Amino acid sequence: VERRGDYAYIPIYGWMEGEYFRSCYSKKKGWKDTREPMSEREGEEGSLFNHQGHTPGVLANWYRLSGNEAALRLSGELVRFLTKPRLWDLPGADDPNVFGYSGENAHWTGHFHGHVNTLRAILEYAVAVNDARLKEFVRSGYEWARSRGIARIGLFDEQGCGTARMIGLALKLTDAGVGDYWEDVDQYIRNNGSELQLASLDEIRKLCEGPRQTGAEGFTEKVARAYGVPRLYPDRIVAPLENADRVAERSVGGFGRLQLPFGGQAVRKSIICCNSHG
Known part of the structure; x- marks a missing residue:
């Protein structure tokens, strides 16, 4: 600092x-x-x-x-x-x-x-x-x-992070007595908030069958290069940066970058930021 x-x-x-x-x-x-x-x-x-x-x-x-x-x-x-x-x-x-x-x-x-x-x-x-x-x-x-955005349905930004953070801010403002935003929170969660959740295992598996990301270095490769972790086998799992144990099943209940089916048009990639903020 x-x-x-x-x-x-x-x-x-x-x-x-x-x-x-x-x-x-x-x-x-x-x-x-x-x-x-x-x-x-x-x-x-x-x-x-x-x-x-x-x-x-x-x-x-x-x-x-x-x-x-x-x-x-x-x-x-x-x-x-x-x-x-x-x-x-x-x-x-x-x-x-x-x-x-x-x-x-x-x-x-x-x-x-x-x-x-x-x-x-x-x-x-x-x-x-x-x-x-x-x-x-x-x-x-x-x-x-x-x-x-479209506040009545909680549609903000192009990512799930926007909806999740608006929920958090509305709750904090209400809790602090700065305003009464419970109706806002209810609208955000019941509409876009619920649409962002990955609730269908079948839909998640469809994502896994989609096209692989090409034309750019993947995030794992960037981490490996930045911290000197060997990336000798790009088609194999590199611990601790990667894990392939029942990924689809363990993703049920998580939150995506965009709601399905629109988010399902994207390539396979990590969406960890939207998971935690959701």
Whole structure:
């Protein structure tokens, strides 16, 4: 963590190449560059918020559980960075009506579930210190996010992560007394939330029979190359990165990137992020 006055940020420039690795810290080399990110569009998946926005929320929760003052202090420093107006105001963004007011109202454009995830983390800190301004900032951002999809059925973004994180944020806002969003949660879960769940073993097996991903290095290959794990037999299982034990059966009840049948048009690939966020 790099500290600058009353705020702090996590550097995003590591030594490895490729998506999901270029922002990693190296125990041997440290950071390649510790300069401060100047735009929300930096970081993994083109989003600083998606990359590290959840961190202050974890720290704030740890403070509430343990009373650790250092965790609360760092959470506040990270929140003060993540709420800087320049990270919300994006000149030339795809919604020209946003620019100029976002820093106050959390009206944003860009990576959907990255922003929602960050709003939830900011709320965790706001609850821990009872900051009314930050609570209102998050409430405003949540209401804005509802306008970015079809809220009555919980259809947000192009991934299941969007629906799951909107459920989480609505619950947190309601629990904190910032608003009453139980009806929202009910709509999200009963509609798109249930559609995202992989409930049919037959449908999952159909996915396994579909085309293999081609034209790009697979995620496992990237991990193996980045951490020096031998990948001598690309058609065999490489532990501990891979497991082929009853994969279809064990996937029943999990959550997909998109609801079937639309998600079933995709290639076979890992969807672990949507599983956990669901």
